Amino acid sequence: MQSDHEGIKELLPEYLRGTLPDEVKSEVESHVKDCRDCRDEVAFLTEIVSIEAPDPGDLFWKTLPRKVKLTVEEKKLGFSLKYLFGGLPVAAVAALLLLALISTPVQRKDMPAQVLIFRDPLTASVPDYGDITEKDITRITAQLTDEELYLPHEDFMGHSYYREVASLSSKEIEGLYEALEKEQRAGG
Amino acid sequence: MDEDLRLVERYIAGDADAVEDLVMKYQRQIYAVLYRMTGNTEDARDLTQTAFVRAMEGVRGFRGDSSFKTWLYQIAINAGLNHLKQNRRQEVELEESLMGHHSGALSTIIEKERRVSIKKGLDELPERQRLAVILRAYEGLSCAETAQVMGCTEGAVKAHYHHAVKKLREILKERGYAIRP
Known part of the structure; x- marks a missing residue:
C-alpha cells in the first residue's frame, strides 16, 4: 500500500500507462483528487507523453525479427570460421576451403563408385606396377604390333611425330636437341 | 518460469x-x-x-x-x-514532422508548437536526466527497473527524474507554455 505522497507520486508514470493493479490504481486516484502537486505531475506527464514516436511502418515490424535472427546466425557462423582459421591469412583460408570443396567426391546416383575414382584427378589411385617383372615387360612388348605402338600417336591426318623422330639419325637428333635448348633459353 | x-x-x-x-x-x-x-x-x-x-x-x-x-x-x-x-x-526531423503542415485549425497549430517546445525542452536536459524521464514517463519503468537500466541507485533515479521535471517545467514556462493541471 502506497499511502504517502512521495510513494504515490512515484507510481504516477505506471498509473498513466495503466499498468497498476486495480487496488493500487484506486488508491492513486483518490490521492490525486486531493493533491494539487500530484495533479500537476499527472498533467505534466500526460503532456510530455503525448509526443509519440512516429511509426516506422508495418514492413519494419514484420521484417525486423527475421533480420535480427539472420544477422545473429551469420555472425555466429563468421565467429566459428574465425575461430577455426583465426591464425591464417585470408588467401590461405580461401585456398583451404577451395581445396576442401574440389576434393570432396560428389557421387552421382547413375555413376558407379569406381568410375568416380578415375574421373576425380585428386583422389584417383595410382596403379601399382610393383609386381611386374622384366620378363613381363618383354612378353607384353612382343605382343604389341608396330601399329599398336605408333598408331595411337598419329594426328587426324595420319602423321606420326614418334615415327618421324625415330627415323632421325643421331646427328639430326643432336641438332634438334640444340635447337630446342636454344629456343628454351630465348624463352620460347 | x-x-x-x-x-x-x-x-x-x-x-x-x-x-x-x-x-x-x-x-x-x-x-x-x-x-x-x-x-x-x-x-x-x-x-x-x-x-x-x-x-x-x-x-x-x-x-x-x-x-x-x-x-x-x-x-x-x-x-x-x-x-x-x-x-x-541537429534533431530536426520531429520538428519538421510537427511543424511541416501548417494547415488546419489554429488550435492544432498551437498544439503542435507546444509539442515541439516540449520535445526541445526534453532534448536540452542533461543526458541522465533525459534518460530518467524517457524510461519513467514514456516507458513506464518503475524506479527500480530504471535504476537497473541506468546502472545507478533508485535514489539517483529519483533525483534525476525530479530535477528533469523541474527543469522541463522551467524551460516550458520561459517559452510561455505553462502545464495545464
Missing part, C-alpha cells in the same frame, strides 16, 4: 526461432526509447536492430539477475548513447 527466460533458454538450446519471438515482443518499446533518444526514425530503426543483435550475441552472459526486459533496455540505451556520442546531429 518467466516467459522471456523460457525464450532465452530455447535460444541457448539451439532454437533460433526464439530470437524472432523475443524481437516481436519488445521491438516497439525498444524502437520508441531509441527514437526518443535520437529524435530520428532512421537512426532509431538501425539502432533497434543493433540492440537486438547485440543482446542475442551476449545472451549467454545474461544471468537473470534482472529481468530480460531491463537487460535489453540497458543494451538499447548503451547503443543509443554510443550513437549520440559518435554522431551528434
